[in-house]
Amino acid sequence: MRFFYRAEKAPAAVVEAASLARGEKVLAFARDTRAGDGQRWLLGTRFALHLVTPGEESVRIGWESVQAADWSQDEETLTLSEVGEFGSPRAAYVFGLDDPVLLLQLIRERVTASVVLQRGYLIEGKRGFKVIGRRSPAGGEIAWMHEYDAGIDPERADVQKAAQEALVRARADVGE
Known part of the structure; x- marks a missing residue:
């Protein structure tokens, strides 16, 4: 045994x-x-x-x-x-x-x-984007990114404005 x-x-x-x-x-x-x-x-x-x-x-x-x-x-x-x-x-x-x-x-x-925060936002119907904050297990700064659903153009002014506002809120939520 x-x-x-x-x-x-x-x-x-x-x-x-x-x-x-x-x-x-x-x-x-x-x-x-x-x-x-x-x-x-x-x-x-x-x-x-x-x-x-x-x-x-x-x-x-x-x-x-x-x-x-x-x-x-x-x-x-x-x-x-x-x-x-x-x-x-x-x-x-x-x-x-x-x-x-x-x-x-x-x-x-x-x-x-590695995911510190992930939050979704709708722009059109059920489509939108996510704000994602990730950090290395070794520590350091949070890397922020947006992930856009198919059909959402990140170059559109309203999408850019919503994405920037969402990023500001997300950073505030984690104390940055």
């Missing part, structure tokens, strides 16, 4: 290639099965998701920069997109994960924890 569970660890060479900040520890990890040689890894820490391919520079995505992370059970793929500027393409990634449970749980928990 086994009383203690010994968790697997990410391969040491992969963790070393990630160039983690001092004190940053891998909490969950998975190998990307979609990478041709199977050498790309996803390492989740308290502060960020690290995309690591040994021999290449790793990519660090802070949890506060993750716009969406969608898991497809049927295809066993994780699609992750980063926050971006309106009208500009967002960085997006697709990973195949064969043992994703712990990493998916960590992604959900850390992205959710």
